[in-house]
Amino acid sequence: MISVVILGAGNVATHLFNAFYNANDITVSQWFNRNISHLSSYKNKVAITDNLSELKEADLYIIAVSDDAIANLSSQLTFENRLVVHTSGTVNIHDLDKKNRRGVFYPLQTFSKTAELNFADVPICIEAIDKSDRRILKGLAKAVGSNSHKVNTNQRKALHLAAVFVNNFTNQLYRVAHEITEAEGVEFDILKPLILETAKKVQILSPYMAQTGPAKRNDKKTLKKHIDLLKDEQHQAIYELLTASIQKTHRVATGATVRSKKTK
Incomplete structure (x- = not known):
């Protein structure tokens, strides 16, 4: 069982939550967003918070926010040596704060909140500094029915x-x-x-x-x-x-x- 904390409440974050919530081998431990009202409709399904200092311990923290906000948000995380990934197609893996283990979980698909999506049709591009973390990301993709592809930043x-x-x-x-x-x-x-x-x-x-x-x-x-x-x-x-x-x-x-x- 992989425990996940999601940070952000946009299109990608919402679809990831729905996929994780319905997967047998994934537990969404918590969902963070600065404007907690955007998460209010999910409060009966998952623990929600707008306070970074209250984030629960998990196997994986997924930053699913706008590209410009990724580096700043990762630097504000109050813990160290945990696996933190972003979902961007363009942001460098090294833009994540190095106090934590770093990776990328990039779902290559178009996302709209109102459109249903089958993750079997979503290839996941994964990148990680450590091989063990890459295995976690590969397992996460498999748990939602997606094919994963190991890529580097330029690819x-x-x-x-x-x-x-x-x-x-x-x-x-x-x-x-x-x-x-x-x-x-x-x-x-x-x-x-x-x-x-x-x-x-x-x-x-x-x-x-x-x-x-x-x-x-x-x-x-x-x-x-x-x-x-x-x-x-x-x-x-x-x-x-x-x-x-x-x-x-x-x-x-x-x-x-x-x-x-x-x-x-």
Whole structure:
């Protein structure tokens, strides 16, 4: 049985609590947040506190707060030589105060409090100074049904950057598509099967092999029609940039860049 104290009450902390609470081999000993009112709905499930000096002894302390607050919070912990980890994709393991054993428990997934999440679908990237602590983190991931991956700081940062492209940037492209369809009174929902099929395709093919569309085949007439249809200059710029990126990747001989008359 692994005993855990969670520090923070954001999206990641909330999902971790729910996963730990429902796991057979994990006990959440306590949950800390500076604003204890954010934890009030959980007070019948776990001991809550807003006082760092009252933290209980546990096998593991998980700091799940904003990146900028991690180092400061770890320095304020009143104990020493216990295992303290953060959940960030970008913060260096050495930013944690060295008075404690240090590690990283980074769940590589998008988190929203209102969206249910199965941790079997959440890869956990783990990092630790000591091998024995790495085993604890691996056991924690296993207890919630996640696959764990040993990574170093540079690898974790690269994964986080890549995640921004496949998640945050992709979601913004969904938003652009929603604006385009909405402007013509077309339901965005019609695109959802395509979104799912695109995601399914890269489960069996590399993104390089899965690429299709007018940019790859250098369909200049279609490319120009698309640019001319776009009313927003920022949307035009995104379209042109991504078209150029696809064509560079696939070594498409393009000649002059196709631009709208409006942007000349």
